[in-house]
Amino acid sequence: MEALPREYLGILLLLIFGVLFGVLTLFLGRFFRLSRPYREKLTAYESGNEPTEAPRMRFSVKFYLIAILFVIFDVEAIYLYPWAVSYDQLGLFGLVEMLLFIGLLLVGYVYAWKKEVLQWEK
Amino acid sequence: MDILLTLVWIVVLFVVVMLHVAYATYFERKIIGHMQVRLGPMRVGWHGLLQPIADGIKSFFKEDIIPEHADKPTFLAAPIICLVAMMTTLAVLPFAKGWVLADIDIGLLFIFAMSSLASYGVVLAGWSSNSKYSFLGGMRSMAQVISYEISMGLSLVGVMLLAGSLNLTAIVEAQGDRFLGMYLLPQCIGFFVFFISMLAETNRVPFDLPEAETELVSGYCTEYSGMRYAIFFMAEYIGMMVMASIATICFLGGWNGPFPVPFFPPLWFVLKIYLFMFLFIWIRATLPRYRYDQLMGLGWKVLIPLALANIVLTACLKAILD
Numbered sequence: 001m002e003a004l005p006r007e008y009l010g011i012l013l014l015l016i017f018g019v020l021f022g023v024l025t026l027f028l029g030r031f032f033r034l035s036r037p038y039r040e041k042l043t044a045y046e047s048g049n050e051p052t053e054a055p056r057m058r059f060s061v062k063f064y065l066i067a068i069l070f071v072i073f074d075v076e077a078i079y080l081y082p083w084a085v086s087y088d089q090l091g092l093f094g095l096v097e098m099l100l101f102i103g104l105l106l107v108g109y110v111y112a113w114k115k116e117v118l119q120w121e122k
Numbered sequence: 123m124d125i126l127l128t129l130v131w132i133v134v135l136f137v138v139v140m141l142h143v144a145y146a147t148y149f150e151r152k153i154i155g156h157m158q159v160r161l162g163p164m165r166v167g168w169h170g171l172l173q174p175i176a177d178g179i180k181s182f183f184k185e186d187i188i189p190e191h192a193d194k195p196t197f198l199a200a201p202i203i204c205l206v207a208m209m210t211t212l213a214v215l216p217f218a219k220g221w222v223l224a225d226i227d228i229g230l231l232f233i234f235a236m237s238s239l240a241s242y243g244v245v246l247a248g249w250s251s252n253s254k255y256s257f258l259g260g261m262r263s264m265a266q267v268i269s270y271e272i273s274m275g276l277s278l279v280g281v282m283l284l285a286g287s288l289n290l291t292a293i294v295e296a297q298g299d300r301f302l303g304m305y306l307l308p309q310c311i312g313f314f315v316f317f318i319s320m321l322a323e324t325n326r327v328p329f330d331l332p333e334a335e336t337e338l339v340s341g342y343c344t345e346y347s348g349m350r351y352a353i354f355f356m357a358e359y360i361g362m363m364v365m366a367s368i369a370t371i372c373f374l375g376g377w378n379g380p381f382p383v384p385f386f387p388p389l390w391f392v393l394k395i396y397l398f399m400f401l402f403i404w405i406r407a408t409l410p411r412y413r414y415d416q417l418m419g420l421g422w423k424v425l426i427p428l429a430l431a432n433i434v435l436t437a438c439l440k441a442i443l444d
Contacts, residue, residue, distance in 0.1 A: 010128050010224040011213045011232075017132050018209040022202035022353060025182070029349050033183050042190040044253035045344055055254045063265050066418070070268040073426070077275040080433065081231060084282035087437065088444075095441050102430060109426075118422040120415035 143359040144174035157407040184348035196250035204243030204357035211236045216291045218377040218387035229290040241267040251345035259341025269421040274319035276429035280312040280436040281372045294376030304375035311432040313373045320365040327406040366398035
């Protein structure tokens with residue numbers, strides 16, 4: 001247990017507790033709740049109509065683009081965290097470096113904006 | 123012995139949070155009721171006070187329907203992923219000095235990581251239900267949560283700059299004992315961005331598009347019933363509470379208040395959380411829903427530039443003032 005810092009034990013225990021709570025309430029509920037399935041009840045809801053086509057349909061490419069942009073910006077945010085925490089030790093050098101970094105990212109941001117990736121509807 | 127103490131602390135924390143979640147739904151119904159000149163729940167118990175308990179018992183005994191073409195393991199796991207991710211976040215929140223389960227140095231980072239994991243639950247629920255409404259709800263939720271996660275993450279960099287730490291206790295202590303020391307004043311832009319992102323992250327009105335009932339029935343949880351639905355609901359309300367806590371810790375000075383309370387140190391913390399919960403409900407009763415393209419536009423074109431500007435401004439001002 002020495003490899004695991006003392007504080008993280010609490011998190012691990014809470015995680016296990018959460019999983020147990022979720023699984024146990026659902027499992028124990030099986031013995032109490034009724035279960036009378038029939039075909040109509042089990043079909044996917046579609047406003048009372050018979051479902052048409054496959055539900056896992058093609059979806060807009062916009063979602064994919066947003067996900068890619070998210071990766072870029074989230075990695076940026078992650079880089080900013082250690083910088084922000086140790087800002088006092090870095091001095092002016094750190095400030096200029098980060099301004100350059102944000103500046104570079106802004107170029108990409110403006111590019112994405114001009115390419116209308118951020119525009120959901122044209 | 124240590125482990126035993128931790129376990130007791132976990133059980134107490136769990137019970138308190140669950141009661142809080144149950145009564146948050148009660149207050150939501152009651153407050154919205156009164157804002158719409160209705161009474162809200164009145165039947166179960168005095169002024170409907172036992173309504174959340176009755177709801178809990180009801181959902182426990184309700185039939186659990188699994189749609190026939192659903193991807194069963196994923197369908198079963200999705201609500202639990204949501205709940206566990208949200209619950210684990212509670213470990214790092216300091217309710218008062220020393221009242222914290224895990225006082226880790228990467229507190230804020232941990233919270234972001236966990237709230238990102240919760241969105242997996244939502245996406246998997248939407249995908250595995252094999253229903254069009256669920257699928258669209260899941261996709262929308264994914265895009266919305268990741269978009270606003272960026273502005274939320276960036277809006278807190280200003281706080282990190284001022285506090286010089288990611289540890290939540292250290293952030294509260296950096297704001298000092300004085301009531302006016304809170305970061306709400308120097309970080310007003312950050313707070314503004316964080317507050318809007320917080321509404322979007324928890325899928326609350328006016329950003330509740332993943333479960334917009336007029337177009338998507340109930341979004342990603344359309345096919346869920348009984349206790350599974352209740353677990354999604356719990357996760358959502360714990361999420362609201364966690365977000366309110368982060369706002370309290372990072373901008374309102376955590377457990378510090380105008381004067382210390384002798385026997386119950388977290389009193390101010392709890393009151394500030396209630397303030398945010400009330401704001402959540404008040405906004406729900408007041409504002410109409412955004413359109414999806416407006417939502418994405420707001421996140422990407424307004425909040426992210428604002429948050430970046432806030433970082434640059436804070437860093438420059440700090441360099442000049444020091």
